[in-house]
Amino acid sequence: MHDPMKQRMLDTLRQMLGQFRGNIVEIMSFASINHAIASHEITQIITEFIANVSLFYLTNQAPDRNIEYLYVMDSILKHVQGNYVSAFGANIGYILSLMFRKAISTPDPLSRTEQLQKLLKIFKTWEVLCLFPPQVMGQIAESN
Numbered sequence: 001m002h003d004p005m006k007q008r009m010l011d012t013l014r015q016m017l018g019q020f021r022g023n024i025v026e027i028m029s030f031a032s033i034n035h036a037i038a039s040h041e042i043t044q045i046i047t048e049f050i051a052n053v054s055l056f057y058l059t060n061q062a063p064d065r066n067i068e069y070l071y072v073m074d075s076i077l078k079h080v081q082g083n084y085v086s087a088f089g090a091n092i093g094y095i096l097s098l099m100f101r102k103a104i105s106t107p108d109p110l111s112r113t114e115q116l117q118k119l120l121k122i123f124k125t126w127e128v129l130c131l132f133p134p135q136v137m138g139q140i141a142e143s144n
Helices: 004-018 024-033 035-060 066-079 083-089 092-104 109-129 134-143
Strands: none
Touching: 004 024, 004 035, 024 035, 024 066, 035 066, 035 083, 035 092, 066 083, 066 092, 066 109, 083 092, 092 109, 092 134, 109 134
């Protein structure tokens, strides 16, 4: 069944992400408030934004925001948790693989190093917090 109110809420999230200006706390709060009714859809939208930005960057070498979107995801995972952990966990290998590929393909050595350091810091934080099963984190570490 199509719920117009839920659709408007999800459109609001797309707009917030599309016009991203560092409003991580605002988006995390949005995810927290709407957790019970739309955690799966919110996870899917954020994952799509990360994937689309990463893939666009890989093919066009255009500026990207995927590390910022990853910070949104990181904030939701650490502060909201709930269904988001399993929902993001289902795609975490794909997400991080895209982001590592994007970082490695960055032509500027300083930007490449900075992006890789940020990704590793997030990855290690998730390991320490045990947000995802050790075997998942191990697979990600081996593939990147």
